[in-house]
Amino acid sequence: MKGSNDLLEPPGIAEKLLRRRLPRDSAARAILGDLREDYREQRLARHRLLADAWYWAQALSIGGQFASKRDRTRLTDRPGHVLPETEPAGSLVRELATDVRLAARLLTASPAFAFTAIATLAVGIGATVAMFSVLDAALLGTLPYPNAQELVLGRGVHDGELNPSVSYLDYIDYRDRNDVFEALTLFRPGLSTFTISGPDGAELVGGSWVTADFFDTLGVEPQLGRGFTADEAEPGTDWVVVISHGYWQRRYGGSPDILGLTIDLEGFQHVVVGVMPAGFRFRNDADLWLPLRYGIMDTSGRNSHSWLIVGRLSPEVSHEHAQTQVDLIAAQLAQAYPASHERKALLLTPLAQALGEEYRSSLIVLMGATGFLLLISCGNVAGLFVAQAAKRAVEFSVRAALGASRGRLVRQLTAESLVLAATAGILGTGLAMGLQRIILTAMPLELLGIREIGLSGPMLGFAVLVSSGTALLFGVGPAINASHTRPAEDLKAGGRGLAGVGSGRLRGRLVVLQMALTVILLSTSGLLLRSFVNLRSVDLGYETPGLLTAGVLLPAADYQDPEARTQFFGGLVEEILSWPSVTSASFVSHIPIRHRYMDWGVFDPENPPDVGERSFAAYSRRAFPGYFQTMGIPILMGREHEDSDVGGPPLAVINASLAETIFPGQDPLGRRIAVSNPASDLAFFDVIGVVGDVRITSPDAEPFPQMYFGYADGASGWMGLVVRTQSDPTALIGQLRSSVRERDSNVVLTFVAPMTENFADALSADRILSLTVNLFATVALLLATTGMYGILAFDVARRTQEIGIRIALGATSARVRRSVLRRGLILVGAGLAVGLPAAVVANTLMGWQLFGVERTDPLTYAAVAATFLVVAVAACHVPSRRALGINPVEALRAE
């Protein structure tokens, strides 16, 4: 145990350093004693860090006064008879400054070397710092809400898997039965689109449904007016809305009279009661917030999972404690509703972490890739350094012969690497600012609302750390290597320098290391590329080319009658079908890939699940006649819905997966399915057809059981339009817009896009990840190859004389060439031997998603090895030709 005296000990390293600086006599020990006493005083008066800093400053200053070696050795230990007079000595700092000045001068003297090294490092540092700044903002940043660390996101878990949305009724139970949350609020995950009509036409805005205490839970007060009151959720009260600062400025020019104004939203008059402050957002860029209304939204039914929960933990309540209590409530619910809640739970995650999750794995892969890139650039620069030092062997030997110590030489070279790294660090940080913008454009952090990061403290700190780290990485090894001078040999050998031998070995190792790192990057990039190609060519179950999709939103007030809605959609399809290039068109409730979710329980009523056993779930879609034909989904058995079915018994078309799931080995046609629709208890449908499976939520999600219903109970206010055309789908967009406008100017197209674009959007994250890692891998390959080229070229230059003699003695060109190639191939072989196993380990350890390709995929690794060999042999080519071109006469004369 440390006594209180020990706590007053000065920093050990500083004291040790000072002791080494001082003469070994009792006078010097007295100085140490004085300092100790003074340090104690400092320590008692100030914070330890300040006192330590003070001690360091003193140690450096006193040490500086006794800097020269002579001072240390020519002292006597006899009282009253001390120190000789010496020339004024510089402090440590001053010496370092001299080293740095000298380093800068030396670097400007070889501008090509300095430029290459700085540029290589700046790219590595820039990419790493930029990536770090994004990672820092996305994963470690704080959210812009007061005490954001108290906020948690509550997401549903089904059977141990995240199934994020929860039902309104479950939320009520969680809210009322807990005592760990200060507030628990509910919100609709996606951005809903609303039509706002005014004298100058209809406008589409994004909005969000929230419970009344939403703003209070986040701890953000409206800038003007108020948030929602609890009774505003009750039916029969006035419709109210809170708008964003941006919308207030955009639409109303920031008018102070905004409060109390009514706006026509979906045909209903809403009173504006509040304006949120500028910059307020939550997960998306909503322009307005509406209070969740009971009975109107999906608030009935415990299987209607449409909501997410945000809670603010009471002060002093730990996250674990809250989760324990929530688990308890989940267990109570499971007891009360065994059929539906047996395997349900609620997972609490700190909000910042939950929002960053989406980006986590991509960011970590990219951070790793940039880190590798940086290491490879360091390797490259270290190689340059070694070569440079080898050229300066004579200089070092002269200095050593004149009395420079090894430490002095190492310090000089380290100063040079520091100057290089610092310059590269400054340039790299500048570069990082630009790269950061590119990263954010390619990978928008929408959920977190991060559009700009700029220069941050952590980023600068990281840049300093990375730059000095790189200086150590590429500088110190070569410096120590170069300081092994053998003055006699080096001076005898003149400029040709035998010093190249030892440094050649070090450079060889560096190149092998770079190659191994490059192999890892290349293989990761190869796997990601294959995964991406697999995703792109996956059989979706429908044809994406030649398909136009659009969302059609009817103003609710004008189309309250389901009949009117069906009529509008039917009329529009009829008109579209008359367009020349169109072969078919239809409407559906959810467009594949673009609109996910919405699954209901389903079972065979003749074979119902036991109590406690879960019924199967299937995606439920509502389709107009012609949907399957338009999409190119094959009808395997039976038929689809027809207009004449309206008014008859409820009918369903199911997909092959569902047929196989609930009627295994049986003929599903004419059978009946029971659907536990969240709104009602159970509904029964007769199966009239079986269609092919479709990847409905995303290209990488396996087809799931699906069922399609007709529009017997009317179309909803929003339907997705699909149009099959023989020409370019984008050519139809203008015509579609004008014809919708002509039919009803209040009808809004929520989006119009070719299906190929929906598909590309769904893959954009995968594409960016794969492209970026590919880019990194290419740069890495380039750097590693340059490194190898450099070492071979240097080798040939060093051996000019030897090769000249060989040629003079009759060595064949093939032989000369082989000797150069052999060295290259040994390096490549070593790089592959180290890199390939490391790559398999690295790829297995990293947890990102791959689609349709194993992490140990032999083909990828073989391709990586082959690519590497080809590029490496090409890099060997130039030096080996140069070796052939050596003229023996000149080579010998050069002696």
Place this chain on the structure above:
Amino acid sequence: MGRSGSIGELEQVVLLVLMQLGAEASARDVRLELERSAGRKISRGALYRTLDRLGAKGLLQWQLLEPTAERGGHPRRTFEVTTAGQAALSDSRTILLRLWSGLESTLEEQ
């Protein structure tokens, strides 16, 4: 006047402070007294250097006191101005006074 008599301004001030402090003055006492009476802040390094130089010129001598735990087992050094030191101070004073003569009124007016 020998070489040992030519002392710099800082040396002179340090010697004077030592005389004022009397026997058993440590480097630390000198530094604090310098600060108190002459309003001069001097770095420890510069002070040790000056003390050692004065010692080398034979203008002061020092002795070691028993080490203490508080000082991490290091001894304390106390300084004393030697006869040569006193002579040097006196020489220096004489020179200064000579140089000052007649200038007092001019400089005091400023």
